[in-house]
Amino acid sequence: MYIEELNIRCFRNYGLARLHFDRGINYIIGGNAQGKSNLIEAIYYLSTGRSFRTNRIANLVKWGTPAFQLKAGITRGAGISSIGLLYQIGRTYLTLDGRRARRMGELLGILNAIIFCPEDIYIVKGSPYIRRRLVDIHISQLSPLYLGSLVRYGRVLRQRNEAIRRGGGRLSHWDRQLVENGLEVMRARARYIERLNALAQEAYGKIRPGEGLLMRYKSLYSDLAPGKEERCYHDGLRSARVHDEKMKATAVGPHRDDIVITIDGRDARCFASDGQGRSVIIALKMAQFMLVKEVAGEAPILLVDDPLAELDAGGRGAVLPFFTERVQCIITATGEDGLLPGKRFMVKAGSIEDV
Amino acid sequence: MEIYPPPLRELINELKRLPGIGPRSAERIAFHLLSGDRSAARRLAGAVVEAVEKIGYCRRCFNFTERDLCSICSDPGRNGRTICVVEQPTDIIAIEKTHGFGGLYHVISGKISPLDGIESGDLKIPQLIERVKREKPAEIILATSSDVEGEATSLFIARELRGHVAKISRIAHGIPVGSSLNFADEITLARAMEGRREF
Ligand SMILES: [Zn+2]
Numbered sequence: 001m002y003i004e005e006l007n008i009r010c011f012r013n014y015g016l017a018r019l020h021f022d023r024g025i026n027y028i029i030g031g032n033a034q035g036k037s038n039l040i041e042a043i044y045y046l047s048t049g050r051s052f053r054t055n056r057i058a059n060l061v062k063w064g065t066p067a068f069q070l071k072a073g074i075t076r077g078a079g080i081s082s083i084g085l086l087y088q089i090g091r092t093y094l095t096l097d098g099r100r101a102r103r104m105g106e107l108l109g110i111l112n113a114i115i116f117c118p119e120d121i122y123i124v125k126g127s128p129y130i131r132r133r134l135v136d137i138h139i140s141q142l143s144p145l146y147l148g149s150l151v152r153y154g155r156v157l158r159q160r161n162e163a164i165r166r167g168g169g170r171l172s173h174w175d176r177q178l179v180e181n182g183l184e185v186m187r188a189r190a191r192y193i194e195r196l197n198a199l200a201q202e203a204y205g206k207i208r209p210g211e212g213l214l215m216r217y218k219s220l221y222s223d224l225a226p227g228k229e230e231r232c233y234h235d236g237l238r239s240a241r242v243h244d245e246k247m248k249a250t251a252v253g254p255h256r257d258d259i260v261i262t263i264d265g266r267d268a269r270c271f272a273s274d275g276q277g278r279s280v281i282i283a284l285k286m287a288q289f290m291l292v293k294e295v296a297g298e299a300p301i302l303l304v305d306d307p308l309a310e311l312d313a314g315g316r317g318a319v320l321p322f323f324t325e326r327v328q329c330i331i332t333a334t335g336e337d338g339l340l341p342g343k344r345f346m347v348k349a350g351s352i353e354d355v
Numbered sequence: 356m357e358i359y360p361p362p363l364r365e366l367i368n369e370l371k372r373l374p375g376i377g378p379r380s381a382e383r384i385a386f387h388l389l390s391g392d393r394s395a396a397r398r399l400a401g402a403v404v405e406a407v408e409k410i411g412y413c414r415r416c417f418n419f420t421e422r423d424l425c426s427i428c429s430d431p432g433r434n435g436r437t438i439c440v441v442e443q444p445t446d447i448i449a450i451e452k453t454h455g456f457g458g459l460y461h462v463i464s465g466k467i468s469p470l471d472g473i474e475s476g477d478l479k480i481p482q483l484i485e486r487v488k489r490e491k492p493a494e495i496i497l498a499t500s501s502d503v504e505g506e507a508t509s510l511f512i513a514r515e516l517r518g519h520v521a522k523i524s525r526i527a528h529g530i531p532v533g534s535s536l537n538f539a540d541e542i543t544l545a546r547a548m549e550g551r552r553e554f
Contacts, residue, residue, distance in 0.1 A: 155502075156503045159468065166474075
């Protein structure tokens with residue numbers, strides 16, 4: 001899959017900009033704070049409907065303007081070939097092939113991208129929320145129904161918590177939906193993490209031979225007796241009821257899930273070295289890359305906003321296979337040093353020049 | 356806003372409160388009402404006052420009506436053995452358009468949503484339970500919306516009515532998740548009524 005063209009209006013430090021990408025390697029070259037990462041962010045936003053740098057979409061609007069707009073022309077095996085996003089007065093409008101979409105969720109799975117960015121380190125070192133979010137975005141891209149279950153689960157959870165805060169009483173009319181959607185979410189996560197783990201283990205073994213990586217789904221799900229998941233989940237909610245009322249929140253469920261990453265049996269969150277941490281991230285991204293390729297039938301595009309030079313020699317070798325395959329890469333760089341042949345865009349203070 | 360004389364400002368503010376009307380539209384409507392022939396604006400004001408004073412709720416089903424009983428409840432051709440529970444009077448209109456339902460309705464005036472401060476007691480659910488005990492219908496059809504609040508409201512009512520009515524069913528939602536009946540087209544809604552499942 002390829003992104004052929006990107007049109008930008010009033011996004012971050014850009015006024016108007018248009019980029020035509022090559023189907024191979026594209027470098028975005030510029031000094032610090034000139035807007036290199038903003039271009040990666042724009043493409044990632046078109047891919048996921050989210051930013052990897054902020055949760056406040058209003059932050060993406062160019063200072064002093066009321067709205068931003070992004071448009072991408074893409075080529076893929078079948079389906080949608082243009083995505084348009086308009087953000088205006090707190091609302092986002094999505095158009096696919098020129099037609100207004102009903103839900104933002106329809107965006108997912110159209111422009112598949114794998115990103116490398118400095119924030120990735122939090123996948124290893126950060127809170128469970130970050131790992132859940134990563135997994136959620138990725139499963140949603142692979143299976144659009146997942147997002148529906150996830151959104152409904154979140155909504156039921158907030159309603160249930162509010163009902164508890166207001167003094168509880170009967171909760172069964174929330175619990176049935178909590179269990180239904182919660183199970184959907186956990187089943188999908190369990191399946192996904194199992195496949196991801198197998199692929200990531202293999203990739204990690206190539207980067208750091210002799211070390212063993214394991215990604216394990218830590219969840220209520222593993223406590224539910226197979227075949228009786230629904231009953232067990234309901235029982236779990238019932239036995240936590242007193243605790244829930246004391247804490248004014250729901251204690252059990254997929255909103256407490258984590259993905260525990262260990263290297264040779266030791267928790268990577270506490271014990272991984274910088275080099276190990278980076279290798280975990282590369283292995284994880286390679287695994288994601290292969291999963292998307294398998295499910296979508298096409299390689300995703302690769303967005304790299306992380307100085308590759310920082311990766312240790314082993315890590316750098318492991319990223320290269322991406323480049324030898326026919327994969328479109330969009331990579332930020334501060335200078336020409338060590339770059340491969342490919343298209344170059346020079347970025348300076350929000351203006352872009354093709355070279 | 357200070358540039359507007361207070362009565363105009365007031366009018367714009369009131370218009371802004373209406374569903375689907377933003378600040379820009381509120382201004383446009385206000386200017387439209389005041390420019391040119393003002394008799395149209397007077398007729399609108401009169402219609403609003405008249406509707407507010409004359410339209411009340413049906414004492415049986417809480418549909419809008421000018422009289423004690425609404426036109427559906429007072430129609431002898433309707434089948435009183437089936438009661439369809441809806442959130443709003445507009446849902447009745449949506450279902451009536453399908454011509455696929457000949458029973459009566461009960462409007463509960465919203466859905467359970469703790470986040471909006473709405474509990475079952477704030478809705479016409481106690482009145483529904485009383486009515487079912489009194490009228491002893493054969494079937495209750497729950498046609499609340501398909502979002503989590505609509506689903507929870509249906510579940511709540513189903514539990515409350517268990518043992519008081521032989522058959523409780525929920526309309527099948529071919530209706531997109533999260534949407535209200537208003538936005539479902541007639542064919543989907545007709546299918547939803549036919550394909551209802553028992554609770
Ligand atoms: Zn009536």
